[in-house]
Every structure is written in structure tokens, then in C-alpha cells.
Amino acid sequence: xxxxxxxxxxxxxxxxxxxxxxxxxxxxxxxxxxxxxxxxxxxxxxxxxxxxxxxxxxxxxxxxxxxxxxxxxxxxxxxxxxxxxxxxxxxxxxxxxxxxxxxxxxxxxxxxxxxxxxxxxxxxxxxxxxxxxxxxxxxxxxxxxxxxxxxxxxxxxxxxxxxxxxxxxxxxxxxxxxxxxxxxxxxxxxxxxxxxxxxxxxxxxxxxxxxxxxxxxxxxxxxxxxxxxxxxxxxxxxxxxxxxxxxxxxxxxxxxxxxxxxxxxxxxxxxxxxxxxxxxxxxxxxxxxxxxxxxxxxxxxxxxxxxxxxxxxxxxxxxxxxxxxxxx
Amino acid sequence: xxxxxxxxxxxxxxxxxxxxxxxxxxxxxxxxxxxxxxxxxxxxxxxxxxxxxxxxxxxxxxxxxxxxxxxxxxxxxxxxxxxxxxxxxxxxxxxxxxxxxxxxxxxxxxxxxxxxxxxxxxxxxxxxxxxxxxxxxxxxxxxxxxxxxxxxxxxxxxxxxxxxxxxxxxxxxxxxxxxxxxxxxxxxxxxxxxxxxxxxxxxxxxxxxxxxxxxxxxxxxxxxxxxxxxxxxxxxxxxxxxxxxxxxxxxxxxxxxxxxxxxxxxxxxxxxxxxxxxxxxxxxxxxxxxxxxxxxxxxxxxxxx
Numbered sequence: 001x002x003x004x005x006x007x008x009x010x011x012x013x014x015x016x017x018x019x020x021x022x023x024x025x026x027x028x029x030x031x032x033x034x035x036x037x038x039x040x041x042x043x044x045x046x047x048x049x050x051x052x053x054x055x056x057x058x059x060x061x062x063x064x065x066x067x068x069x070x071x072x073x074x075x076x077x078x079x080x081x082x083x084x085x086x087x088x089x090x091x092x093x094x095x096x097x098x099x100x101x102x103x104x105x106x107x108x109x110x111x112x113x114x115x116x117x118x119x120x121x122x123x124x125x126x127x128x129x130x131x132x133x134x135x136x137x138x139x140x141x142x143x144x145x146x147x148x149x150x151x152x153x154x155x156x157x158x159x160x161x162x163x164x165x166x167x168x169x170x171x172x173x174x175x176x177x178x179x180x181x182x183x184x185x186x187x188x189x190x191x192x193x194x195x196x197x198x199x200x201x202x203x204x205x206x207x208x209x210x211x212x213x214x215x216x217x218x219x220x221x222x223x224x225x226x227x228x229x230x231x232x233x234x235x236x237x238x239x240x241x242x243x244x245x246x247x248x249x250x251x252x253x254x255x256x257x258x259x260x261x262x263x264x265x266x267x268x269x270x271x272x273x274x275x276x277x278x279x280x281x282x283x284x285x286x287x288x289x290x291x292x293x294x295x296x297x298x299x300x301x302x303x304x305x306x307x308x309x310x311x312x313x314x315x316x317x318x319x320x321x322x323x324x325x326x327x328x
Numbered sequence: 329x330x331x332x333x334x335x336x337x338x339x340x341x342x343x344x345x346x347x348x349x350x351x352x353x354x355x356x357x358x359x360x361x362x363x364x365x366x367x368x369x370x371x372x373x374x375x376x377x378x379x380x381x382x383x384x385x386x387x388x389x390x391x392x393x394x395x396x397x398x399x400x401x402x403x404x405x406x407x408x409x410x411x412x413x414x415x416x417x418x419x420x421x422x423x424x425x426x427x428x429x430x431x432x433x434x435x436x437x438x439x440x441x442x443x444x445x446x447x448x449x450x451x452x453x454x455x456x457x458x459x460x461x462x463x464x465x466x467x468x469x470x471x472x473x474x475x476x477x478x479x480x481x482x483x484x485x486x487x488x489x490x491x492x493x494x495x496x497x498x499x500x501x502x503x504x505x506x507x508x509x510x511x512x513x514x515x516x517x518x519x520x521x522x523x524x525x526x527x528x529x530x531x532x533x534x535x536x537x538x539x540x541x542x543x544x545x546x547x548x549x550x551x552x553x554x555x556x557x558x559x560x561x562x563x564x565x566x567x568x569x570x571x572x573x574x575x576x577x578x579x580x581x582x583x584x585x586x587x588x589x590x591x592x593x594x595x596x597x598x599x600x601x602x603x604x605x606x607x608x609x610x611x612x613x614x615x616x617x618x619x620x621x622x623x624x625x626x627x628x629x630x631x632x633x
Contacts, residue, residue, distance in 0.1 A: 067438040114617055117624055121371045121437050122576065126620065129573045129613040132566075136609040250569060254445050261442070290460075293453030300446025304439050305431055 020319075021269045021312070028272060032175055041171035042239065047279045048171075048178040049236040054259040054271035055182050056228035061257065062266030063189055064221040065201035066116075069124040070131025071229050071256050073111070074104040076248030078230030080138055083150040083243035093156040093164060093238055097177075100234035101227045107134070108226020112219045128250065135248045149244030153237060164238070174235050181228055186268050188224060197221055198266075258296060261303045264310025273311050335602050341481040347598020348591070349487050349556065352494035353549055355590030357567065358574040359498055359583060360545035363505065366581030367518050367538045370429060370440035375571060376564025377451040378417055378543045382550020383559045384455060385413040387464050406469035409551050417547025421540040429539060430532070448568075455561035463558025490552055497548070498587045505583055514538065573616040579629020589627055 035044050053075055060066045078100030086096040115126040138144045145151075155164035164170045188194055200207045200214045208214050237243045246252065255278065263274025278296075285292045307314055333340075357379060364372045388395070389404035389412060404412060424447060432439045468486045475484035505511035517524040517531050525531045550564075557563055574593055578585030593612050601608040619626065 067441065069441070114620060117620060121365075121441060122580065124438070124441055125371065125572045125576050126616070128569055129576070129616050132569050132573075133610045133613045140606055140609070254449070257442065257445075290453050290456035293449050293456060295453075297446045297449030297451075297453055300449060301428060301443060304443045304446060305428065308435075308439070 021267060024269050025272065028276075029179065036168050036171050041167040043279075043283060045167075045171050045174050045239045046236075046283075047276055048174050049232045049239070050256075050259065050275040050279050051272050052178045052181045052235070053229055053232035054256055054263070054275045055185050055268070056225045056232060057256045058260045058265060058267075058271040059185055059188065059225040059228070060218075060222055061260050062270070063194065063197050063201065064218050066218065066222065067120070067124045067257075068115070068127045068222070068225075068253075069257070070111070070127035070129075070134075070250070070253050071225075072248050072250060072252035073131035073134040074108050074226040074229040075233035075236070075252060075256075076138065076243070077107055077134060077233070078104040079233035079237040079243040079247040080144055080150065081230075082234035083153040083237045084143060086153050086156060086238065087150060092160050093158055096156075096238070097231065097234045100237075101230045104230025104233070105223050105227035108230075109219065109223040112222030112226070116215050116218050116222065128253070131248070131250060131253060135245070135250070138248055139245055144243075147245065149242055149247075150237075151242055153241040153243065155238055155241065170239055174239060177231065177235060181231055182268070182272070185224075185228060189268070193217070193220070254300075255296070258300055258303070260310070261308075262299065262310055264312030264314070267310075267312045270310050270312040277311075333603075337480050340599075340602055343598040343602045344595065345481070345483070345487060345598075346601070347595040348491055349594070350597060351591040351594020352491045353553060353567075353590075354571065354574050354594050355498050355587045356494050356549040356552070357546060357571045358578065358586040358590045359501055360542035360549075361571055361575050362578065362581055362583050362586040363501070363545075364539055364542040365575065366583070367514060368429070368433065368440075368535055369437055370432070370444065370539070371437065371572070372539075372542065373441055373444040373568060373572075374424070374448045374451065375543075375546050376566075376568030377448045378421065378546040378564070379550040379553070379567065380455065380559075380561060380564040381420060381451065382413050382417045382547030383466070383554040383557075383563060384464075384550075385409070385416050385547065386551040386554045387466055387559045389413065390466065406467075406551075406555070409554075410548070413551045414544045414548040417550070418540045418544035421543025421547075422536060424543070425536045425539040430536070433535070452561050452565065459561055461560065461562055463560035463563075466554040466559050468555040486555060490556070493552065497545070501545070502583050502587065570612055573612050577612075577616050577619050577626055579626025582626065582628045585626055585628030 032044070032048070035041075053071075057068070057071050060068050078097075081103045082093075082096045082100040085091060085099050086093060089096075091099075111127065111130045114130065115123050118126060139146060143150075155170060157163050158173060162169065162173075164173055189197075196207065196212055197217055199210075200212065200217050204214050207217075233247060236247070259274035259278050260271050261274070262277055263272065264270030278299075281295065281299075282292055285295060303310070309317060357375060361372055361375050364370055364375075386406070386409035389409045390406075391403065392399070392401045393403050428443055428447065429440070432443050472486040472489050475482045475487075477483075505514060513524065513529055514534060517529065517534055521531045553563070574589050575586050577593065578587075578589035593615065596615070597608055597611055600611045607614075
């Protein structure tokens with residue numbers, strides 16, 4: 001909102017963004033490379049999987065303008081698929097991950113096809129309801145073991161060669177996959193398809209009148225997003241050797257929205273920052289139990305009321321204002 | 329034992345009764361959500377938490393002497409709570425509207441949903457900090473204890489009471505909004521707030537009262553629910569998602585639609601529990617998906633603008 005009130009050329013927003021956003025992402029990547037020397041690797045793994053999850057959600061929330069409220073379903077579907085396949089089938093972890101992504105993307109395309117029939121709040125409510133079906137499925141089906149979830153999932157050998165049982169090795173594996181995942185999403189957004197996606201978000205009737213099939217474009221984005229969310233869920237299940245009901249719970253769907261909101265929607269850096277902030281906060285507040293919920297709620301309210309552009313958007317507007325002021 | 333469709337009649341009527349009870353709550357709650365959505369365009373995710381709040385206020389009122397032994401204040405029982413608790417929850421709703429909700433009316437509807445998600449987390453978190461996830465017991469009032477044995481089933485008085493009261497409240501609310509002058513102002517203010525304001529009607533005040541009223545209904549449902557379900561911080565958590573589905577099925581913003589589909593879905597859910605127990609938790613969501621496919625605007629919804 002504040003961005004539109006500034007009388008600046010929109011291209012300059014883009015220019016400043018590409019400059020400092022890329023630098024910030026590179027700095028974060030360098031920090032991630034040396035991270036395990038200073039921080040417990042599994043904590044960093046948690047951050048990485050949520051970075052990937054939030055980035056995937058950002059594709060539909062930020063770039064397609066769809067308020068999905070059931071993305072935990074795709075995270076959890078892959079989480080359970082990976083856990084169960086790694087545990088019961090003689091396959092390597094990367095095959096489990098691919099299976100998980102395929103399941104999430106397939107169910108994602110069905111859910112997306114249903115939900116895209118309606119817009120706005122309906123879309124949110126429909127995705128939420130469909131995600132509840134997934135939740136109750138895993139809560140009831142025998143092999144998912146209800147409240148206990150699927151425990152002691154073997155991490156296995158990457159490509160059948162490299163053992164992932166060491167936490168640091170696992171961390172670097174997750175880092176590689178997440179960086180590839182975020183890079184892939186960035187390529188999607190910057191591609192001609194991504195431009196059309198943003199055009200549909202900004203003015204759907206116009207995009208349709210130009211001959212684009214808006215629903216198909218949105219559905220593609222939804223499916224990709226579900227698939228990458230599944231990748232995040234699968235990595236999470238492998239790393240923590242657990243798939244549980246909290247992976248499909250609606251609170252997780254709310255958390256991923258919050259991550260994107262905190263960081264800044266429709267930016268590459270935003271979901272990354274949002275995931276880092278929220279996971280770190282959850283980690284430090286974990287001993288306080290239910291207070292985490294209250295703090296998250298307060299952040300939610302503050303973000304909606306005061307900082308709708310997130311960290312990235314707020315910094316950007318601030319620098320823009322400084323620039324316009326200095327230029328007179 | 330008498331069998332109907334291969335099921336003992338006791339099981340069938342028993343589940344039908346439970347279905348009706350659940351339906352009564354679905355109707356009461358989705359009614360509030362539909363009013364708030366219809367008038368304010370806010371998808372009130374906090375409705376479940378506000379329902380929980382109503383139940384807890386009733387529990388607090390009952391336990392005043394044990395909570396504050398030195399205050400000398402009397403305990404307020406079920407009948408008192410039925411009046412006092414909704415008023416208190418109404419007040420909380422007004423406060424929430426003034427402090428938070430009214431700031432997002434002019435924004436995209438998505439922000440209303442996100443804001444109420446945040447408020448839900450805060451409300452639930454507060455009660456979780458205080459009570460953990462355990463439930464507090466609440467007795468059925470003496471007058472409504474026991475039941476009537478009908479031969480094929482036992483009909484508990486309290487449950488009959490819940491169904492009757494729910495029907496009356498739902499009808500009264502529908503009447504107020506669709507058939508009275510106040511209701512016509514309200515509907516007009518939804519269509520064209522500027523014009524109604526120009527006629528000298530205080531629209532912001534009306535929106536505030538509408539939100540408060542919807543929330544008060546949730547509080548009322550909470551008091552009604554206290555003797556049946558355990559009073560616990562999580563009692564509204566999963567319910568609100570079902571309520572959203574009921575509202576979508578009934579047609580968003582359609583008051584009659586949400587009442588009818590509330591009762592209907594409660595009964596369908598109960599019957600599913602008899603014939604396909606494993607599907608009973610998801611049947612409502614599945615129906616919602618089917619309704620969206622066949623009739624996207626919902627059972628009684630108007631054609632989307």
C-alpha cells in the first residue's frame with residue numbers, strides 16, 4: 001500500500017530490490033555454509049526446510065495472489081510418504097523424496113483444481129477444508145500411527161553411497177536441496193511464465209482478454225508450490241526421522257503464512273528471512289510452552305495491522321523514501 | 329434387538345441425536361460467522377476461540393467462590409451464565425472490533441482472515457498458558473438432568489433443550505435481519521455504506537454492534553456447550569474449520585443457508601458415524617468439495633457478484 005503512495009518509477013523499486021536482495025541472499029548462503037561450526041546442525045536444518053516451505057508458499061501467496069490456507073497438507077503428505085517409503089521400501093532417500101514430491105504435487109493439482117474455481121476468501125476456506133481431509137486421513141489410517149506418527153525413519157544412503165546418518169552431512173544435503181529449490185522457484189518467478197502469473201494476479205480480466213488461460217496458469221503455480229512444499233516436508237521428515245500430525249496441522253499452514261508475511265510477500269528474500277525469524281523465535285520460546293502461540297499471534301496481528309509489506313518491503317520503502325528525499 | 333439397515337436401532341437413533349446436537353451448534357456458530365461475513369466481509373476465524381471464551385466465562389462464573397474464596401461473591405450458575413456470559417463475550421467482541429477488526433475493513437478481505445487467525449492464537453494461547461490442554465468439568469443444571477426413556481432410546485432433557493433453544497435463537501436472528509427495520513438498515517449498509525451513512529445512520533456503530541452480536545452468539549453457544557463438551561482451550565479449534573465449511577456449503581453470507589446446512593450436516597455426520605465411522609470426520613469437507621463442483625455458490629447463496 002505504501003509503495004503505491006510513493007510517486008516513484010516502479011522500475012527503480014525493482015532495481016534497488018535486485019541489488020540488495022541478491023547481496024543479502026549471498027551473505028545468508030555464506031553464513032549457511034559455515035553455520036554448522038557455530039550452531040547445532042539440526043536447528044539449521046529446521047530453518048532450511050522452512051525456508052523452502054515458505055518460499056514455495058510465497059509462489060502462490062505472493063506471486064499468484066492466492067490466499068491458500070492449507071499448505072501444511074502438502075508438507076505433511078510428502079512428510080508421511082517419505083517416512084513410510086524410507087522405512088518400508090528398499091529405496092534410497094532421494095527416491096523417497098521424489099516420491100514425496102510427486103504425491104504432494106499430484107494431490108496439490110487436484111486441490112488446486114477444486115479451489116481455483118472460487119476466489120479470495122472462498123479460496124482460503126476451500127484449501128483449509130481440503131487440508132483437513134488430509135489431516136484426518138493421517139490421524140486415522142493405521143500405518144501413520146495416529147498421535148505417535150511414523151518414528152525412527154532411516155535417513156539411508158544418498159545415491160546408495162553417502163551415509164546421511166551424521167547430522168552435519170545431513171545438514172549439507174538439506175542445504176544443497178533447499179538452495180536448489182529456492183533457486184528453482186526464483187527461476188520460475190523470473191521466467192516469462194512468472195511474468196504472466198504476476199499479470200494474472202494484478203489484473204485477471206486483462207490477462208484473460210489477452211488470451212491467457214488464467215485458471216491454468218494459477219493451477220500450474222499451485223501445483224509447483226505444492227510440490228516444493230512437499231520437498232520441504234520430505235526433507236524435514238528425513239532429517240528429524242519423524243512424520244507426525246503436526247506436519248499436517250492447520251497451525252502449520254498458519255505459520256507458513258506468517259513467515260511469508262513477516263519477511264515480505266512476492267520477494268525472494270522475504271520468505272527466507274521470515275522462516276529464519278519464526279523458527280529461531282520458536283526455538284528460543286519453546287521452553288515457555290503455550291506462550292509461543294501468544295507471541296506468534298501478536299506478531300500476526302502486528303504484521304497485518306502495521307507491516308503488511310514485511311521486513312523486505314519495509315526496508316525497501318524506507319530506502320526509497322531516503323533516496324527520493326535526497327534527490328529533492 | 330431391532331435392526332434398521334443392518335444397524336441396531338439404538339445405535340442409529342443415538343447417533344442421530346448426537347448429530348442433531350452437533351448440528352444445533354453448527355447452526356448457531358455458522359449463523360454468527362455468516363452474519364459477520366455478510367455484513368462486514370470479515371471471515372471471522374476467531375469464532376471458535378470466542379465460543380471457547382463463552383464456555384470458560386460460564387465456568388468462571390460458576391467457580392467464583394472457589395477462585396476468589398475471600399471475595400464473598402456468589403457463584404453464578406448455568407441460568408445466570410446463559411445471560412451474563414454472552415454479554416461479556418459481546419463486550420470482548422466490541423473491544424476486538426474497536427482495537428483491531430475495524431482497521432482492516434478497507435483492505436483486501438484476506439487481511440481480515442489473517443488478523444483473526446492472529447487473534448485466535450492469542451486467545452487460545454492465553455487459556456492454554458492458564459489451563460494447559462485439560463478440560464474443566466461443567467455440570468448440567470439440575471432442572472435439565474435426566475431424560476425420558478422412549479423404549480428404543482433414552483432422550484436426555486438437556487440435549488432436547490439445546491436443540492430447541494438453538495432453533496429459537498436461529499429463527500429469531502433470521503427474523504431480526506430479514507424482517508425488521510433494523511435488519512433492513514443493516515442489509516442496506518452492506519450494499520451501500522456511503523448512501524446509508526448519508527441518510528443519517530451511524531454505519532460504523534452498526535458494524536461494531538454486528539460484530540459484537542455475532543461474537544456474542546458464539547459466546548452463547550459456548551455456554552450451551554459447556555455441560556456437554558469439556559470446557560477446554562482447544563474446544564473451538566477444530567470446530568471453526570468445520571463451521572467455515574458449513575458456511576461455504578450454505579452459501580457465504582446466507583443466514584438461512586447456514587442455519588439449514590448446519591443442522592443438515594450435523595445429522596449427515598451422525599449418520600456417517602453409524603455406517604462409515606472412519607469417514608465421519610471428513611464427510612463435511614467432502615460434501616463441501618462436491619457442493620463446490622455442482623453448485624459453486626452454495627445451497628442458498630446468491631450468485632457471486
